[in-house]
Amino acid sequence: MSRAMSGAEALRVEDLRVYYPLRRTLGEVLLRRQRFLRAVDGVTLSIPEGTTLALVGESGSGKTTVARAVVGLVKPTGGRVLLWGRDVSALSDRELKEVRRAVQMVFQDPSVSLNPRMRVGDQVKYPLDVNRIGTPEERRSMALEALRTVGLTPPEEFYSRYPHQLSGGQRQRVAIARAIVLKPRLLIADEPISNIDVSARAQILELLKGLREKMGLSMLYITHDLSSAWVIADTVAVMYLGKLVEHGPVEEVFSNPHHPYTKALLQAVPSLDRREAGSEVVRLKGEIPDPLNMPSGCRLHPRCPLATEKCMREEPPAVKAGENHWVYCHLYA
Amino acid sequence: MSLLRVQDLWVRYRTRRGVVEALSGVSLSVEEGEVLGVVGESGSGKSTLGLAIIRLLPGSAEVRGSVLLNGKDLMSLPEEELRRIRGREVSMVFQDPYSSLNPVMRIGDHFVELMMEHGAAATREEALEIAGELLERLGVPRSRLNDYPHQLSGGQRQRVAIGLALALKPRLVIADEITTALDALVERQIIDLVKEIKREYKTSMLFITHNMGLVAEVADRVAVLYAGRLAELGEVHEVVSNPLHPYTEALLRSVPRIGGSKDLKPIPGEPPDMRNPPPGCRFHPRCPLATDRCRRKEPPLVERGGRLVACHVRG
Numbered sequence: 019m020s021r022a023m024s025g026a027e028a029l030r031v032e033d034l035r036v037y038y039p040l041r042r043t044l045g046e047v048l049l050r051r052q053r054f055l056r057a058v059d060g061v062t063l064s065i066p067e068g069t070t071l072a073l074v075g076e077s078g079s080g081k082t083t084v085a086r087a088v089v090g091l092v093k094p095t096g097g098r099v100l101l102w103g104r105d106v107s108a109l110s111d112r113e114l115k116e117v118r119r120a121v122q123m124v125f126q127d128p129s130v131s132l133n134p135r136m137r138v139g140d141q142v143k144y145p146l147d148v149n150r151i152g153t154p155e156e157r158r159s160m161a162l163e164a165l166r167t168v169g170l171t172p173p174e175e176f177y178s179r180y181p182h183q184l185s186g187g188q189r190q191r192v193a194i195a196r197a198i199v200l201k202p203r204l205l206i207a208d209e210p211i212s213n214i215d216v217s218a219r220a221q222i223l224e225l226l227k228g229l230r231e232k233m234g235l236s237m238l239y240i241t242h243d244l245s246s247a248w249v250i251a252d253t254v255a256v257m258y259l260g261k262l263v264e265h266g267p268v269e270e271v272f273s274n275p276h277h278p279y280t281k282a283l284l285q286a287v288p289s290l291d292r293r294e295a296g297s298e299v300v301r302l303k304g305e306i307p308d309p310l311n312m313p314s315g316c317r318l319h320p321r322c323p324l325a326t327e328k329c330m331r332e333e334p335p336a337v338k339a340g341e342n343h344w345v346y347c348h349l350y351a
Numbered sequence: 352m353s354l355l356r357v358q359d360l361w362v363r364y365r366t367r368r369g370v371v372e373a374l375s376g377v378s379l380s381v382e383e384g385e386v387l388g389v390v391g392e393s394g395s396g397k398s399t400l401g402l403a404i405i406r407l408l409p410g411s412a413e414v415r416g417s418v419l420l421n422g423k424d425l426m427s428l429p430e431e432e433l434r435r436i437r438g439r440e441v442s443m444v445f446q447d448p449y450s451s452l453n454p455v456m457r458i459g460d461h462f463v464e465l466m467m468e469h470g471a472a473a474t475r476e477e478a479l480e481i482a483g484e485l486l487e488r489l490g491v492p493r494s495r496l497n498d499y500p501h502q503l504s505g506g507q508r509q510r511v512a513i514g515l516a517l518a519l520k521p522r523l524v525i526a527d528e529i530t531t532a533l534d535a536l537v538e539r540q541i542i543d544l545v546k547e548i549k550r551e552y553k554t555s556m557l558f559i560t561h562n563m564g565l566v567a568e569v570a571d572r573v574a575v576l577y578a579g580r581l582a583e584l585g586e587v588h589e590v591v592s593n594p595l596h597p598y599t600e601a602l603l604r605s606v607p608r609i610g611g612s613k614d615l616k617p618i619p620g621e622p623p624d625m626r627n628p629p630p631g632c633r634f635h636p637r638c639p640l641a642t643d644r645c646r647r648k649e650p651p652l653v654e655r656g657g658r659l660v661a662c663h664v665r666g
Contacts, residue, residue, distance in 0.1 A: 242535055301539070
């Protein structure tokens with residue numbers, strides 16, 4: 019890896035838990051019981067400064083909830099979020115504001131995250147207004163600079179346009195410009211290419227990679243699309259029903275996947291290349307279960323063709339599968 | 352004779368902000384038992400093509416050209432005749448299974464209504480029997496016939512929609528982005544199912560998608576659409592391994608492939624505004640090979656080694 023990896027961590031998530039309380043039935047009220055939806059259930063992740071982690075999984079895996087907990091949009095039920103080594107729950111309001119400014123987010127759907135009635139330049143400038151950075155003239159020129167950086171040139175022309183006058187790819191560029199205008203050090207991109215056209219996807223991926231080099235960004239890249247994770251990430255973490263199932267360097271995990279879920283996900287990707295015959299095929303049964311009825315033991319066991327009795331009873335331990343490569347599966351224990 | 356022959360099809364939409372040229376003279380055919388993939392981005396006209404064939408375009412659409420299904424011109428049929436043909440000779444599956452499902456009707460009743468209207472079953476019981484068997488073959492338990500659409504998972508709903516499209520054993524099924532809204536593993540199940548249908552039922556299909564990899568897996572031939580025109584058409588593995596049209600080539604290079612290069616080569620620029628498409632070849636503003644001729648004159652579709660391509664440089 020060419021990028022510098024100092025020992026420092028931009029982000030560390032330790033044993034993160036996010037439980038949502040469910041509405042109680044009358045019986046539960048009377049019995050004073052409370053059930054929870056365990057959206058994220060004990061996730062530990064680390065993003066060394068200057069690197070990109072892809073968090074992959076299907077809908078309902080909890081990957082977006084991890085991101086929301088990192089930026090403070092949801093309060094963790096348990097565990098810790100550390101940004102540059104500092105536990106965010108232990109920071110004063112002022113310190114927290116400082117740290118949060120260094121973490122910015124890009125959302126999946128730019129047509130939702132942008133204000134349709136506001137000129138795009140003003141939207142890019144908005145975070146500067148809120149944080150009272152520089153004079154009005156300086157803010158405007160910083161917003162123009164951000165538009166230029168994301169490839170919306172000439173920026174003066176784009177500044178006064180409205181979102182509906184732009185293509186999906188251009189709108190996502192605006193959202194990225196708004197995220198980088200405060201010069202963050204950690205960018206969280208939640209499915210940034212899922213809702214845009216095929217030819218714009220490659221443009222946005224290359225843009226994000228370029229920004230990372232130029233600004234020295236660390237990145238949490240959230241996706242269900244494994245091939246985009248392949249081109250952008252250094253490390254990959256695979257989630258299923260609120261838990262990690264496997265994580266490690268992207269080349270290592272994708273070329274030598276261990277967990278049946280990772281294997282199935284990789285094999286699910288429609289491929290341009292004809293598959294070689296005879297390779298081991300893992301197909302999972304059914305669909306992701308209702309998270310309110312979380313399976314016991316390994317959460318994949320009802321769908322896993324290789325599940326044993328132990329998988330139904332016990333949670334799988336972390337097993338070392340290679341250098342920095344970990345898998346949570348009884349098969350390897 | 353081809354099962355489906357689309358000839359010189361033009362579709363424009365009148366909108367408040369101007370006339371959109373959705374399809375400009377597209378011709379293609381689907382042979383008996385063949386899956387023809389149709390690949391394009393939004394605005395390419397691929398969904399318009401599917402809807403035009405089965406004549407479900409909105410009233411604001413102006414259509415010219417002919418669509419021959421089994422020699423019968425669907426464009427000139429009266430609505431009554433069309434209703435008889437839809438479902439029976441040609442049917443359609445959409446991205447959102449709710450497009451073919453009524454939320455307040457049990458799954459079984461969808462089949463009963465369809466089959467009895469078309470005389471495919473004499474009684475309710477017979478229709479439910481056939482439907483149950485079909486659903487089981489598509490991987491949905493028979494007991495689901497008693498459920499309402501919302502009680503099913505997303506994957507099961509799409510299987511039911513596919514079942515409804517197959518129920519009257521049509522000669523042609525039009526599938527429009529049928530896996531796009533699904534999660535990766537469910538998408539894989541549906542892709543496997545489509546392959547199985549192709550093997551077992553030998554149903555001809557027009558398989559519309561934005562995903563080249565998907566087409567490579569399920570289609571025999573592929574038609575690549577760009578900005579309402581056919582850019583290239585040929586045997587799918589030939590097109591994928593040796594694209595002729597610069598757009599096809601650029602599209603393939605811009606798609607990330609696991610194990611492949613990490614440096615993507617995005618197609619520069621933006622797709623054209625279809626209210627005002629560029630003159631000449633519609634891809635010329637984004638094409639690295641564009642010449643003066645490309646900017647002025649529309650390239651004709653010519654045959655090259657068993658393939659059709661519309662390009663002045665490569666044609």
